[in-house]
Amino acid sequence: MTHYDAVVVGAGPAGSTAAFFMASSGLKVVLLERGDYPGSKNMFGGTIYAEPLAEVVPEFWLEAPLERAVVRDGVWLLDRDSAVEIGFSGLRFAKAPFNKFTALRPRFDRWLAEKAVAAGAALETATVARELLYERKVLGRGAVCGVALDGGEKITAEVVVLAEGVQASLTRKAGLTEPLSADRVGLWVREVLSLPAEKIEDRFLLEKEEGAVLAMVGYPTGQSIGLAGIFTNRDSLSILLGMPLHLLMENRVSLPELLSSFKKHPLVRRLIAGGESMGYAAHLTTRGGVAARQKFYSDGVMVAGEAALMVSGRRGSDLAMLAGKLAAETAVQARARGDFSSRMLKNYKRKLEATFFMQNIRSAAGSVNYYDRYGDADYLMSTLANELAYKFFQVEKETDEEKTAKMTSLLLNKQLPVKSVRDLLAGLRDWGVL
Template identity: 50%
Template sequence: MQDTYDAIVVGAGPSGSVAAYMMARGGLKVLLLERGPHPGSKNMFGGTIYALPTADIFPEFWKDAPWERFVTTEYLYFLDDDSAFQIGFTNMVYGKPPYNKVVVHRGVFDRWVAQKAVNEGAVLQTNALVTNLIYEKSLFGRDKVQGVQLDNGCIYYADAVILCEGINSFLTKQAGLRTDIPAETVKLYAKQVFRLPRSILEDRFHLEGDEGAIYAFTGYPTAGVIGKAGIWTGKETLALITGGFLDQLAEKRMSPYELLERTKRHPLIRRLLKDAEPIEYAAHMIPKGGFKMIPQLYDHHLLIAGDAATMVSGRRGTDLAMLSGKMAGETILQAHAKGDFSQKILSNYGWKINQSFFMTDIRKKRGTDKYVAKYQDSDYLISRAMNEFGSEFFHVGMGTEQDKMKKIQQELKQIQLPLKSFEDVWQALRHWEVL
């Protein structure tokens, strides 16, 4: 294998494979390095990819991408021990092209994206763990990245390197572009996948054909840690995830696996999973630090994209990874055309990211961390308040309706002051983007 390329991409997740695809399609010699035995082997998510941003890169991707289902129904359940308050939405139009949210298995979807890059001429090397960036010493100014080194000692050279290494972005740190990632800016999730015969699954979740559903759960599953649980329907699989902020899990001495087991014990979730056969376990982190944790996105001959660049907004991650990978790839194509990979030219990538719709959203969410740190019980208390309300409201007693409303008000006040409840709900709508 030749050891000099126009560009090297580290990590064949959605951001890396799209960056490689863009550059290879533009005629560059591209090397895509993935530490796992195949793209996607180290990745897990809920999860759904989002149709519109995906189609921006791969038009009508659903014609050949390995999808599981097209989401038409979403529920959010506020769970207490024995009760559940729910809100939901169904739209059959989302089940038809151009679709909305698409359930995929990352193990196969990531392979498909990487193959797109390979089809354009990129070289994919798996079982290739990059351990070091190689620098050209500069007498004046910063040293320049000129390649990467693998754990087996192999060295590859290129005009540009794009780091798409996901949340454990230690090469980004090695490059001096970010500091350590604090535990309060990261959520840790455990996931279990179950097999359930297609006909039972569709009956249970009220689905027909290729329609899919997402059930999100808050309150009970995370036992006072800010986080969530969720079920995504595949063709004949159910994916269950549970988790929350890493610092809160550590403080309360809870593991996401314990939370997963707790989630499965809830009477409602137990019923949804009845007779489903567990086939897979995984755990993964997601960067939730928002704007203030975004590293410097470019340096001489170097760009950062995807989770490594904290391109996450609410439940959107894969699409922002792919869009940032696309922008990174386009920037390197422009730099190649100019024959200039200096920080000044590559700053164009930072400019593109800053102008993007998702960066506007990420900027707007500044301050969420303070709220989350101050009110670690907000998930739990909102759920309790909604369930108290539901239990009284739907209960038929022997008093007047006025007495009933008074009792509801008193019970809600006992949980927390009404003003705090309003603030929790407002913050939930503003920051958590639960649906």
């Protein structure tokens, strides 16, 4: 039986960050990863945000395996043969300290885990933690004191940090979360297409090292809520598409078929033409931010990242890193006092509640509740926006007053204008724009 000051389960952004800061502070740490290497089991939207990552590794852009600095960010309200584009291009974001980067998870996660190892943490890959260990107590269950591995080996520790992702089996066993229903989970599929850098730059109006991110709603997921996106890497494109799991089940929709249809859209096809598939991946993500009964700590254990439902719009990995840092700070303080009880680890929750992202995560629940009531909001908004745009830009033999009257009639016949505004605001929040 091996003993450490801290065991971290999961070498994703939250786990590796927690291991890095604890090891940097002198704790004896082991980082457990179920995949063959960090990142092999993971997938995310495709962007890393600069400011949170700089808190972990200052001037990270000098060494991290990043793809492109994002200077173009947009949302397309997509219909069958048209798109209304909402976006921004900012060349300041091409220079330090930057804003965000596109990244490929296998490369990024491996690099971040290596930073933890360089700081002194031990990394064990292809290692599955099956059970939590508890201190013996005459009545009830004692504090968490380690983990039991798949092969029967036991590792004891003063504190366990759970950063195991959305599956969160140990987090549930610790009583820190409850099983998620299908309407609180989204299923995503991603395909990476190889494409020469010069073609990417030409099609997306970029220069060398610059990147673009395009989110698309409406057409990609039919008449249900959902989202698709194109992320520009150095010499490849990441194509993502996802929607709530319960809608996939109820409507018997196939994500691969939706992805194939999306790639054939006349406007999308022009962006990805000539790209050769490098592989697919699928991943579950949480919806709606922190659940009402979510807990973050107990005696001898803390949870961070997506296992704690820390997702807000398109943001997840950067929030996970910030949470991992706070968990590490709490563990270091607990070790200094020799107290890893829930009374001491409660400081982790206090730190979390003081952050901007926990407030954003909680408010994200409003968007999910809105979409639960209006599941066709994205579809109605996209079709209406495109119909209005066609009418506005089409040149006909009519007076300005006649054109305005036609557009007003179109707007009123689709749904109440106030509902259209609410749909748009809910969408912007859900897509991570607001």
